[in-house]
Amino acid sequence: MKFVAFERAKQGTGASRRLRNAGKVPGIVYGGEGEPQLIELDHNALWQAIKKEAFHSSVLEMDLGGKASQVLLRDLQIHPYKQQVLHIDFQRVSAKTKIHMKVPLHYSGEEESTAVKIDKCLVNHVLTELEVSCLPADLPESINIDLSKLEKGATLTLNDVALPKGVQAVLHGKDNPVLVSVVNPAAEEAEPEPAAAPAAAPAPEKK
CATH class of the missing domain: 2.170.120.20 (Ribosomal protein L25, C-terminal domain)
Incomplete structure (x- = not known):
């Protein structure tokens, strides 16, 4: 799967909140030979992507500033009750490293x-x-x-x-x-046996 990311200059709670209000998702990509890099993604495109199983379990191709690199999804933070991705982490992968x-x-x-x-x-x-x-x-x-x-x-x-x-x-x-x-399927419960008829009361003795 391919997706597009953009470089993000500012960090911090306020900057992330402004990004989310503008329909963007703050994120980071780390690992490999490069330094950790702040990124942002379009929220609607990302929301559709995370619905696909392959986005969570396969090597992804990230286009960042016109340069492609292979990454793995490593962390995804979603709002507890809104349909909103709050933050996303990716890890770079090397073709020669397991x-x-x-x-x-x-x-x-x-x-x-x-x-x-x-x-x-x-x-x-x-x-x-x-x-x-x-x-x-x-x-x-x-x-x-x-x-x-x-x-x-x-x-x-x-x-x-x-x-x-x-x-x-x-x-x-x-x-x-x-x-x-x-x-094995649950055994059918045996039908309960009918209750025994109550014993007849003894006849009263004649005086």
Whole structure:
């Protein structure tokens, strides 16, 4: 994805407020060989961009003053109740330096699996994104995982998935995390047995 940024000369709370009132978003780009640089972006264009998954998980091409550079979105501050981006941070990337990024997991085919189609099981997506390490050119926008072979009682782990070429998972204490688990359908509750009829009262004794 490509976007256009402009150099920003002033900083501070007052300057940022004036930018927001003018329909702009203050930001910063840092990292790489250059110094941190203050930038501003058009708010409406940015608001449309952040709705796209790729803007959050892929290498972006930033046009700043007619010069293109590759960056990653690193921080996004949004107003708690207004549809307004307050501030945005980008990190420059180098083609020869590996990056760490969280990539969304896209699951498909579970409706065709025997676990769902025949056994009526529930499929639980334990992880919806995966942190990976790779060169910028190898960073996938998403990782697609086919669940059409799932069976009742199955568990899909990271070792069961082939990652794209050049991509390695970044694991934090878990060697083989669970991605998907199959949950058996809840057993139907047995109908309650009818209550026993009350015992007949004994007949009164004759005097």
